[in-house]
Amino acid sequence: MSSGPAEIEEWLRRLKWSLASIPSPERDNILDETRSHLREVLSAGCTPSTALAGFGKAEDYARRFVDEMQIMGALGSQHTGALLHVVTSQINRNIVATLAGIGIAVLGVFSFFAIVMLIAKVFDPVRAGVWRYPHGGFTIGIVNPADATELLGVWLYPLCVGVLALSWLGGRMLLLWAVRRIARNHGAAPRRQ
């Protein structure tokens, strides 16, 4: 296609660059359609600045397509990685993503602690566990067995596995809920040019 005014071409170049994460045929389709729209508006007597004002910044415009692609892909596949990617990519601009991110971080801490306890129990079964001190306090971790009484014994294994399983399931449910909410709220709000 032939080139248009320099301002338009520069904006389209930035758009193409910002759409880099979208596969080539789809990206070209978006660019062709945007170019076609801009040319038609220009030929109707619009200035390049007015024509571009309807699209906003190229990076912001591209981000809407990238967000749509990621959200639809994540909801289609329901892969945990894809769902997590949507939440993390929107964490600083969407309250649902922020809340889900906090929830996932908390579950991550629980999971990390469960894994550490499992490993500790395998390699140091005498000192790793849930301990009660003579004065009444509790500790979960690795302590000196002379000072405390272990409460769980081998039941620590199923407890840790249970925490991991619940964290995984809870995390997936949280991610699915968040991405569905993001998708529902993602319908672009109308605004004036």
Next chain:
Amino acid sequence: MFAKAREVAPEARQSQVLKGLGELALLSLLQERAHYGLEILERLRGEAGVDLAAGTIYPMLYRLEKSDRVRSHWRIDEPGARPRKYYTLTGEGRRDLKTQLGEWRRLASVLGSFLDRETKR
């Protein structure tokens, strides 16, 4: 600062009310026949009073196409003219339109009755 907030409030309020209705109006428009982007924008503005920006309508069409509610094809209307990307409603899109329309009518009826309660007294 608050005075400025009050200045923009009506537009922001309108934007919130119209949020979501753009998609319904768009699906309704495509039910008639195939349209291209600029034509959709102009008809929605002129006939439905839904003032969508170009930067809003194309991502919306992209989402609708991704969810199989519309399909698109490039067409040259007359010799020498620029190719345009036309959008048509799919069967899934028609079903979704019917659902959304039902929800909108129910909501409009309930809300209308509620808002008119003072004049009825």
